[in-house]
Amino acid sequence: MIHRLPTVFVLIALLSGSTSLARDEPLDHKIPPGYVPEEARDEQGLWMELDELERSLNKSALLVRDPDINNYITEIVCRVAGDYCNDFRVYIIRNPGFNASMTATGMMQIWTGLIVRANSTDEIAAVVGHEIAHYTRLHSLQRLRDIKAKATAGSVFDLAVILATGYNTPLGQMTAMISILSFNREQETEADLLGTRMLAEASYNPHASYKVWQRIIAEEEAAVVKRRKPSMFAQTHPASDARASYLESLVTSTYGDDDAEEVTDEKLLNILNTHYLFLMEDQLDTNRFGRTKELLERHHSIGVEPSLVYFFYGEMFRQRDEEGDKQLAMDAYRHSIEVGTAPPDAYKNLGYLHLKSGDNVAAQVEFRKYLEADPAADDRAMIEFYLEE
Amino acid sequence: MSTNVRTPINRKSQGKALAIIAAFLLLSGCATTTNVQQIDQLESIGEDPRIVLMPPDIRYYLLTASGIPEANAEWTEAAKTNFSKALLEYADGIGANVRTISADNMSPDEIQYETLHSAVGLTLLTHHFGYTKLPSKAGRFDWSLGPGVSAIADNHEADYALFVYYRDYQASGGRVAFAILAAAAGVGVNTGSEHGFASLVDLKTGDIVWFNVVNAGVGELRDADSAAKTVNALFKDIPTASGTPETE
Numbered sequence: 057m058i059h060r061l062p063t064v065f066v067l068i069a070l071l072s073g074s075t076s077l078a079r080d081e082p083l084d085h086k087i088p089p090g091y092v093p094e095e096a097r098d099e100q101g102l103w104m105e106l107d108e109l110e111r112s113l114n115k116s117a118l119l120v121r122d123p124d125i126n127n128y129i130t131e132i133v134c135r136v137a138g139d140y141c142n143d144f145r146v147y148i149i150r151n152p153g154f155n156a157s158m159t160a161t162g163m164m165q166i167w168t169g170l171i172v173r174a175n176s177t178d179e180i181a182a183v184v185g186h187e188i189a190h191y192t193r194l195h196s197l198q199r200l201r202d203i204k205a206k207a208t209a210g211s212v213f214d215l216a217v218i219l220a221t222g223y224n225t226p227l228g229q230m231t232a233m234i235s236i237l238s239f240n241r242e243q244e245t246e247a248d249l250l251g252t253r254m255l256a257e258a259s260y261n262p263h264a265s266y267k268v269w270q271r272i273i274a275e276e277e278a279a280v281v282k283r284r285k286p287s288m289f290a291q292t293h294p295a296s297d298a299r300a301s302y303l304e305s306l307v308t309s310t311y312g313d314d315d316a317e318e319v320t321d322e323k324l325l326n327i328l329n330t331h332y333l334f335l336m337e338d339q340l341d342t343n344r345f346g347r348t349k350e351l352l353e354r355h356h357s358i359g360v361e362p363s364l365v366y367f368f369y370g371e372m373f374r375q376r377d378e379e380g381d382k383q384l385a386m387d388a389y390r391h392s393i394e395v396g397t398a399p400p401d402a403y404k405n406l407g408y409l410h411l412k413s414g415d416n417v418a419a420q421v422e423f424r425k426y427l428e429a430d431p432a433a434d435d436r437a438m439i440e441f442y443l444e445e
Numbered sequence: 446m447s448t449n450v451r452t453p454i455n456r457k458s459q460g461k462a463l464a465i466i467a468a469f470l471l472l473s474g475c476a477t478t479t480n481v482q483q484i485d486q487l488e489s490i491g492e493d494p495r496i497v498l499m500p501p502d503i504r505y506y507l508l509t510a511s512g513i514p515e516a517n518a519e520w521t522e523a524a525k526t527n528f529s530k531a532l533l534e535y536a537d538g539i540g541a542n543v544r545t546i547s548a549d550n551m552s553p554d555e556i557q558y559e560t561l562h563s564a565v566g567l568t569l570l571t572h573h574f575g576y577t578k579l580p581s582k583a584g585r586f587d588w589s590l591g592p593g594v595s596a597i598a599d600n601h602e603a604d605y606a607l608f609v610y611y612r613d614y615q616a617s618g619g620r621v622a623f624a625i626l627a628a629a630a631g632v633g634v635n636t637g638s639e640h641g642f643a644s645l646v647d648l649k650t651g652d653i654v655w656f657n658v659v660n661a662g663v664g665e666l667r668d669a670d671s672a673a674k675t676v677n678a679l680f681k682d683i684p685t686a687s688g689t690p691e692t693e
Contacts, residue, residue, distance in 0.1 A: 097507075101516030105504075112560060115553035200515075207511035211623065218630040 083250050085192035089139040098204075099160070099197050106161040113147055113163070120148040120168060128327050129166055129184075132177060136185045136258045140192060152338040154272060158187035160196035172328070172335050172351060173271055175358050176321045178255070178264035185251030185258075185265070193250065195243045202239045206232040230289075237291055244293045248303055262307045263314040269300035271354070278350035320359055328355065332364045333399060340368065345376050363396030374405060382409055400430035404439070416445065480682050481573075481586045483654040484647075487605060487686050493542045494686050496645070497603035499555070500548035501528050502563055503611040503666065508637050510619030520615075520667050527672035528609070535676045541685050546601060554596055561590055562608040565653070566642045574658060590651040598648035606648055611641030611659070611666070639665075643679055655683055 093099040113119070120126070125148055134141040143162040151167040158164050164187055166180075174180045190196070210232030218224050248265070256262040273296050276283065286292075293299075308314075328335070339348055349372065356365045370388035373381040389406040392398040407422030423439050433439065487494035505520035529545055536543035551559075565588055572579045573586060597606050616624070616637040627634045645655035659679055665671035 097517065097519070098515050100518040101507075101521075104518040104521060105516045111548075112556060115556050204509050204511065204513050204515070207513055208509070208619065208623070211511045212626070215623075215626050215630045215632065218632065219626075224632075 083246060083253075085140075085250075086194050087192055089141075089143060091143065096197075098200060102197060102200060103161050106159045106163060109159075110145070110161065110163045113165075116147075116149075118150045120150050122331065124330060125171070125327055128323060129171075129180070132181050133164065133184050133188075136181050136254050136260070137188050138254070138258065140188065143191070144188070150334075150338060152342050156183050156187050158190045160191070160194070162191060164188075168335055168338060172339060172355075173275070174268065174324065175271060175354065176261075176264060177324050178261040179268040179271070180324075181258065181260040182251065182255050182265040182268050185253075185255040185260075186247045187251070188254060189247040189250035190243070193243070193246060195247065199236075199240065199243065203236050206236050206239075233289055237289070240292050241294050244299075245302070248294075248299060249306065252303060252307060256311060261314070261316050262311050263304075263316070265307060266300045266303035269296050269303065272296050273300060275347050275350050278346045279344065280346035281344065325359055329361045329364065332360065332368075336364075336368050336371075340371055340375065343375070345372060348372050361396060363392045363398045363402075366392035366395065367399050367402045370402060370405060374409065382412070385409060400426050400433065403429060404433075404435075407439075407442075411442065480658075481656045482682060482684060483586060483652070484684055487684055494605060495603045496536070496541060496543045496605045496607055497597065497601045498529065498532060498543055498545045498607045499559055499562075499597075499609070500546065500551065501525055501609035501611065502559055503528060503609065503641075504613070505667070506612070506614045508614045508616045508620045508635070510617060510623045512620070512623075512635060514614055517615075520613075523668075524611070524613070524666035524672070527669050528611075528666050528676065531669070531673040531676040532607075532680070534673070535680055539683075539685055540687070541683075543607070544601070544603070552596070552600060554593070555600070558590060558594055558597065559608065562644060562646075563610045565590060566608075566610050566644060566656075569656065570640075570642065570658065586653075586656070588653045588656075590646055590653070592649075592651045594646060594648055594651040603648060605654075606646045607643060608646060609641070609643045611639075613637075613639040613641075613666070641679075645683060657682065 093103055126146065129148055130146050133144055133146050137144060144158075144164050145162060147163065147165045149165050149167050152169040152172070153167055154169045154173050155167045156165060156170055164184075166184075170180060170183060174183075207229070210228035210230075213228030213231075214225060217227065252262050252265040255265055276296070294302075336348075336351075339351060342348070348368075352365050352368055352372070356362065366388050370385045370392060373385035373388060386406060386409050389398070389402045389409075392402045393406075403422045403426035407419045407426060410416075410419035410422060420443055423443055427433060427436060427439055487496075503521060503524045505517045505524055506514035507517050509515050533543060533545065569588060571577055572582070573588070578584070594606065597603065614635075614637045620634075620636060624634050624636045639659075641659045643657050643659075644653045646652065647654045657679055659675065666675055
């Protein structure tokens with residue numbers, strides 16, 4: 057068997073791409089605005105499937121249809137995309153995860169989890185730029201072709217090994233898999249670099265490109281349950297810290313240090329303040345307390361309406377319900393009520409916590425305030441039942 | 446409405462044997478269709494039962510050398526056109542009142558029902574025709590898309606809706622070469638497959654009143670003649686206003 061090993065290494069060398077950032081060709085868009093595939097059969101097939109996917113996505117219950125949020129994001133997309141603006145349809149998906157995606161056809165998905173994790177519109181624009189770069193560099197199609205070619209090479213290699221030695225090993229396919237993932241990471245890096253350039257060209261702060269990753273790292277550090285490092289066969293993207301670091305050095309060397317003044321991002325704050333309840337309810341439902349707390353601290357620091365932020369501190373402690381959390385939750389609800397216009401649920405949930413502690417009088421006081429704040433509450437009958445007791 | 450299931454596959458004594466034969470036929474690449482019929486005759490408030498053909502969920506793939514399927518737009522488009530045309534001609538021949546609706550002209554709910562139909566049909570293949578029978582069903586065929594489909598009746602003035610699902614994987618030259626090499630190495634690989642089904646749904650109840658499966662060898666839809674043959678095979682037992690048509 058030993059004498060066959062060189063073949064294996066040749067194959068590995070053949071299949072694995074370089075992961076260095078050094079480039080021979082300048083990084084630029086590969087397709088013009090308004091691109092539609094003409095000749096290539098595989099590309100047409102890809103578009104057909106994606107069109108069908110888009111048809112059903114259009115009808116998804118998870119789609120956020122609120123015009124404010126849609127206009128806010130579409131405006132960012134068009135500004136970063138420039139001439140490519142009309143190539144994209146933006147779909148905002150109700151999902152608390154940090155994610156955005158782009159198809160070969162220009163169907164762009166932005167998860168609400170991205171909106172609650174951004175400290176500024178520029179940071180959202182950074183992610184948008186990355187996704188647009190995937191599109192203009194034809195990454196989906198290239199990936200498809202890369203997978204086909206490598207899977208074939210890997211499988212043929214495995215068959216050749218069986219024919220030559222009688223041993224059935226998955227070596228060729230495993231090598232192919234590793235190489236496909238490496239190609240994937242290269243594309244991600246490419247999209248990071250081109251996306252950052254588009255960000256700067258659209259007069260957004262290019263420093264946002266790495267800051268958005270620094271936020272993700274900070275959130276990870278605050279997490280009670282950490283994400284597991286993906287195995288060798290699941291590393292589709294470069295690690296967050298690697299991305300933050302290569303982007304920071306690139307941006308700083310190209311555009312200089314970040315001298316932008318910290319100003320209040322009115323547009324982002326307006327979106328967060330208006331839609332905070334549903335955006336953070338989804339985050340809360342993930343039951344990831346460390347992460348939720350880190351986000352709330354951040355929202356407080358960037359100027360999100362304090363009564364909203366405190367309300368969610370209350371919600372967070374009430375759901376966690378560990379030793380002392382009940383008191384923390386009650387304090388937070390009270391704080392929320394004191395500093396501004398608290399969501400009506402602040403009164404109700406405070407009332408329920410009183411009820412649990414056996415203080416029916418205090419509970420009824422809060423329940424009355426709840427019904428005053430929200431006379432059309434769905435659970436009015438239930439609350440009135442408690443008031444009659 | 447009668448509820449008898451006339452297909453022998455539901456008779457316990459023969460069920461297993463037939464399932465094995467069906468599986469054998471499927472594997473050996475011969476034609477096999479499996480039919481379930483819940484009603485003998487279509488009903489309508491008007492004179493003529495009206496059937497609406499939902500945009501057929503048909504897709505063709507090229508099976509590339511390593512076995513990764515690649516959707517093919519040209520074949521898929523041709524198959525959809527040929528299928529709808531052949532079906533309308535067939536309907537005309539048996540005197541059924543069938544109309545088509547365009548995929549661009551569907552309501553959000555109709556798109557969801559198409560997806561639901563595909564999901565229910567695939568479940569049926571596994572749990573009614575396949576080996577993993579659901580014990581609680583006890584062989585009964587009582588599958589439904591739910592009464593919500595009545596919206597389709599209102600939108601399109603129809604009594605029944607016909608849903609069609611079909612997938613075809615054609616081996617590329619590279620795949621065939623790979624299969625030959627693999628055979629030499631003693632490894633068997635998939636060199637393409639085709640499967641599909643059609644359901645007639647009562648739009649008053651959402652119940653699937655007729656269901657038919659197409660397997661390997663029958664469903665070539667890319668040219669008009671074979672599409673007509675496929676349609677004949679698929680719909681030969683479909684109930685009509687005057688009862689089930691005579692099989693040729």
